[in-house]
Amino acid sequence: MNDRPPSDAGHWRTLDRDLNRISYVEYATMYVSRPLVSLGLAMAFVALAMVAAAILTGGQPGALAIILAAAFGAYLALNIGANDVANNMGPAVGANALSMTGALVIAAVCETAGALLAGADVVGTISSGIVAPEGFADSGVFVTAMLAALLSSAIWLNLATWVGAPVSTTHAVVGGVIGAGIAAAGFGAVQWGVMGKIAASWVISPLCGGIFAAAMLAFLKWRIIYREDKIAAARLWVPVLIGLMAWAFSTYLALKGLKQVVSISLGSATLIGLAIGILSWLGARPLVRRQSQGLENRNRSLKVLFRGPLILSAALMSFAHGANDVSNAVGPLAAIVQAQSSGGAGGAVVVPDWVMIIGALGISVGLLLFGPKLIRMVGDQITKLNAMRAYCVALSAAVTVIAASWLGMPVSSTHIAIGGIFGVGFFREWYVERRARRLKAARPPAEDLAVEERQRRKLVRRSHFLTIVMAWVITVPATAALSALAYLALGALLG
Incomplete structure (x- = not known):
């Protein structure tokens, strides 16, 4: 032992x-x-929104409904930040032009700035352009309907983020308003002409974004990537592409931002954008020439020249998104505040500053807390992106929105951006298949790939494609059904 x-x-x-x-x-x-x-932290933000609403509306008639609306609006803003902002930052992160931390910081700053500086102009449409306020029996019914729209939209976006599907927040809010409007005032309260245009945009938005992004990638391959001297070709064309991007974004931001101080037409905004685009092209030429010095004549070197413009485009897209989509979070909330203050549901909606702050901060907080999941999915799980492909997606989104504004077509920035990513991926698939067919005659039969192997090598993940498309299709009917149920439940609760 x-x-x-x-x-x-x-x-x-x-x-x-x-x-x-x-x-x-x-x-x-x-x-x-x-x-x-x-x-x-998200629950703490919702609680702070409720406290702020209680302090700022203390003693006002209908204060309970306003406090409840502030909570629902904050919840919706959090989910907009978690889901929708991925469309702007995902390509830049997937192309390794930005780290996740850098993307979150830039997006949070630009989203907040866009919402506060240029967001108030589009709020009224959400509350009065989809359903006719005069169709409601009284302001109490209208307030309950707007509460239901806020809650149902937030729940649907939460579910979509959980399953990894980037959806249009605009369509979610539209569906919520429609469902509550039908439950409250019948089918006659809905502006079906507006709804028809929204349904058409389900097809128009992704197709336009995909076609333009694929065309831009084809142009890059033709004029730069497959040239014998890639660096010399890049010195010529990259400044042109930067000028085109500056024109598109300047035009879009002029339309969104300058409306706060002066009435501006699309033609005037286009001329402003053209002037800025020409100046950007002239300024980019020496910068690109300096950056390209010493670079090897390889595709990898081209990514260096596209990284800066890609980061700038992502920041500008976030600013534009904040200006446009803050209305989704605070439009119904602003309508509720006005209805409770004036005792009626009609008239132009005046947006209080504290309502805009809830929407702007909510989008940024939701992005910081829950955004990385969708950013990763959009950036590298649909198709492989590099700086050039991601730039094609960003430029496609900006130009398509401008073209849609000129033609008067309602489109979704979410659908355009995701459509651009699919367009780039499907174009690469087509191009690889085309090259394979050309080489097939020179390849011995024994080396032909099996059908299963060819499917495995597809450059766009079909599972994500089907999930996203189905989420797009059912967003409006799903949120409408949720909103109708929420309206009945809130009606019984608020009595």
């Missing part, structure tokens, strides 16, 4: 194993608790 004590080495090995087990438990605890921290 051996009564000797264990050696020091054996004792320390046992202690190390025990400490490692404790470390694994700590890591597991941190991994599990991280989502709970985000959830707690």
